[in-house]
Amino acid sequence: MTNHWIDIKNTDCCLIIGSNAAEHHPICFKWVLKAKEERGAKIIHVDPKFSRTSARSDFHVPLRSGTDIAFMGGMINYILANNKYFKEYVVEYTNASFIVGGKYGFSNGLFTGYDAKNKIYDKSNWKLEMDENGLPKRDMTLSNPRCVFQILKNHYSRYNMAKVSEVTGVSVANLTKVYESYAATGRPDKAGTILYALGWTQHTVGAQNIRSSAIVQLLLGNMGIAGGGINALRGEPNVQGSTDHALLYNILSGYIPMPRADVATFDDFIKKVTTVSKDPKSVNWYQNRPKYVVSLLKGWFGDAATKENGFGYNWLPKLDPAKSWEKGDASMFFFFDKMYNGQIKGGSVFGMNPCQSFANANKVRKAMANLDWLYCADIFNNETTDFWHGPGMDPKKVKTEVFLFPSCHRAEKDGSVSNSGRWALWHQQATSPRGDSKSMGEIMVDIMNEVKSLYKKGGTFPDPIVNMDFFGKYDAEKVSKKINGYYVSGPNKGKQVAGFPDLADDGSTVSLNWLYCGSFTEDGNLMKRRDLSQTPLQAKLGMFPNFSFAWPMNRRIIYNRCSVDKNGKPWDPDRVVIKWEDGKWIGDVADGGAPPLGMEKGKLPFIMTAAGVGNIFGPGMVDGPLPEHYEPIETPLKTNSFSGQIHNPCAKIMYGEMDKRALPGDPKYPIVLTTYSLTEHWCSGSETRNHPALLEAEPQLYVEMSVELAAEKGIKNGDVVIVESARGAVEAAAMVTVRMTPLKVQGRTVHLIGMPFAFGWTKKGVGDSTNRITVSAGDPNTAIPEYKACCVNIRKADKVTELAVDGVTSENEMTGGNHV
Amino acid sequence: MNITRRNFIKATGLGAATITLGNIGCSSASAQGYSKQLKIKGAREVISICPYCSVCCHFIAHVKDGKVVSTEGDPGYPVSQGALCAKGSAMLSQINDNKRVLNCLYRAPFSDKWEEKSYGWMVDRVAQKIKETRDKHFKEKNEAGQTVNRIDEIFHLGSSQMDNEELAVTGQAMRTMGVVHIDHQARV
């Protein structure tokens, strides 16, 4: 989230799209309702299904899953065509005025520079033009036909109401209602927020869905302000922290890019990851990256990391260069394929359940049996820890040696987690871990220390292991001190750094994550703070600056320099995030300490981009600088109404024997399936299925479908049905409901159904993973699979197997509540 | 009494709040003697955080004799202000659940059952497996002859269930071993 949970209350319009906030982040809805009741904010829910979120929204707009870019593109068109944008903000704070280079072009669904063989773009075609001094060329009148603004206008002029309606299935009346309500926030004294979640990321155009919101928010001047922002409602309990700390193949802690094989030396790497700007008005924060890289390497390799050996850069593993859609991608999307093909020998799964939760789970389950060894840490047995005796598996034929370490509950350990609003929060140990259970940190540290002691006796490439500066025993407080960082030499040796400005690139400081600098200083562990005091200005917005610690530097709303004009005066005097007063900023911690843009030594507001402004035109994306609608990999349509390019040309698609997929418009699979979580279970359900009160509330796998589809298929509410795709079949109980709506798409009716994925075979009679039918295709930027849209068919089951529990299937008379 | 209860209440014109229980002909008594003892009385209060979604609602664990006897929302966390959804409200069951894995379990190749093992045995054997595989398959150069110093045959998954500190040590451990197949729930 660029903002934070409580800040939702400050909005005038809350667009919930690609999220079911009330069901998946139930407590946050407190703040949504507050905005509605206290500010009269409009709450809009755009989602294929009418959910508990829709029930409390001003209106719900059903759209076909996978058409969000068409929907948002229509909104961009509406904003531009009706002059609803915030002109001063757009001109000064975004790259709308920048001139796009001559090589950029777009035709029939493809941007220039496409390499069809490798399914990759040459992004050098999308560069912005620089003048002779190395500064971006700009046209502050926004009239140059090659400026971003005009290119944007031209691109989205194709997204007219009729076309958008034809693709999304949203009526023109509904489109108008949403666009009008939301575009009304394009004024200095209005704020609109976008809440999204996995409903946006889990598409083959996932990253571009979010880019479309960035464009809308920049046009309306909604970034950096209270009640605004782009708010990713992070899914997992500490997915914010686990992303920050980079348990991902493509980054190191604090979003430092992972080294690639074509960057051979430390110096080359530093050059590659350090951005340059010749504009004195640009803060260009990543010019500081060398300090963060060196402090991290110093933290990992201690005394062995020296200037002479590039601080151990050579010891880091390197990915292959990303020369094609698949090259150099080490995400689970690819390594499960390698595992299926026998190329992976062993590994670890901690607190995760991919045999249940990953797309095309039948393949994942088979792949696991190819491992020689697997060690897991979890609090309950689940479909992954116990894969070797799952459905269709003969244990006598599974060679895998499996180790299951019992991990303890969070209440049984100390440590910190980061909420979606970037607040790092400390939790305390209430009791000692039950039985032989231990924290995952302790298990990891003990195993690694054993590996280290083995390598001290010799082995292949032992240097990084024997030279690592590690922890003898896991101690959360000690680790968090090192995450923050401290001085290892010089006059302050042994002292904690106060913030990342203290970090150095000469090896005198360590920090395991520069973003968390300031969380554990000489003043103590700030993550433990429970002080609710605020200044009146802060209290008005609910910033709580003395509660815990928010990265970066305790900033509660990032990009907050956009909330003021060039002179440091808040756009909206009623919602002051920061304000330049008596030569300093008050309110939130301002983004960089420099004075407002219009003053001497003033700086541009977007301190993290090299140009200092927000990117309406985004030349860094893998699949195009502007979002463009493409159909999901499995689509009920034969054509894309917007171009001749039916799918995202860079989409990651698996082509193996178990990765079958339906072709566009395949009559065998005419129904769109979207999958989701539910309030009462957590993700794969491996924990919550064990809690009596939760299993009682949501006991079995169901499929939500419209009354119309049910009638067409002869299915009654509560019937057991089979949902099948090209990859498999799943048994579910039919939930026939007016909350699902057939949509009119390209002149015909398209049906959508929805299913949760929390039910798995390790709990008898609840059903088994919905992901056995989801598709092996992913977003080109992130490799996140397209869980939200695949094509299926549905029929009444002949017999009940996965959902059979004693005495359950025989009674069919009950009907739910006022249910249809 | 020949007047209906509803009419009676209306007839008084005083509003329900002023009616005492006695004057509507109902015997009343204190329930004190019948109600249960407050189970959290005298318990130690410890603040922890719900391990489900990223709202990170805080909860109070009430601890007696080293055991969590009750959990409820922490009003001191300004985001949740003491509230908990269905999942957060089930925290006590999760902590004390009798289906939790409480012993180190080992499944030998081609076996159809788990065996209990000691923690030390597990750690040693896992470390050996890692070393065997890494020693055998470690790759210093890729096909193009570029230095890669990595082990493609080992993967690590998870977890966003970990604390920041656990993530930091896991990230360091994996990178120093040369593991690149690293991922977690951000892609699920």
Next chain:
Amino acid sequence: MSKTFFIDTTRCTACRGCQVACKEWQGFEGNQTKQVGWGSHQNPPDLNPKNYKVVRFSEQKLKDRVAWNFFPDQCRHCVDPSCKYPADEYKKGLVILDEETGAVIYTDACRDMPKDVFQQMLDFCPYNIPRRDEKTGVINKCDMCVERVKEGLVPMCVKACPTGTMNFGEREDMIDLAKKRLGIVKKEFPEAQIIDEEAVRVLYLVAYKPETYFKTAAAKPGTFDVTRKEALAKMGQSFRNFFRV
């Protein structure tokens, strides 16, 4: 002074924090529930000896919108609890009206109550609340978490609620709050009302007619018009279908 709940269903998101918090506090086991043959999020389907609280879901397609109504159902702690009449008639002290809080309490001794007396309690209840565990004989329902209330804490369901749906406090305060909210809600939903305001200590604010939530959201027809005298006169007869309409 007595306590009162105000349950603002127009704010409810059916997160079921209340339903689960209640169950956890009471230490109740789970019921075996299902979707097969049921097909509704409302689970368990009804109140039962192991659920003092069940969030009811009802949905309907209106002219231009879908209405999905949520109703966290529980004992209303009637100002004059009719379930108490047959119980008192059988033996005084089994059902207690707690003076301090207004809580209606079924004591543990209720477990020995004969079948027909329990049936009368159920028939007299305008909201179909009392439940009996056939195995143990225990008769139970929401007890207002009276042991918490007496220590100055709010009932567990109120504590858990994130949205301001569940409120608890002095009766006057709750009535004020309910009326204030009714005024606001009525602007959008002209049928909005507070159900059986004078008769109960659990005030429900609903946006639509109570019967669109479920059958006994408001009192069963007739139940509140029966006088105590009439009720007592009927005592001993079979009441099974007396109030049913």
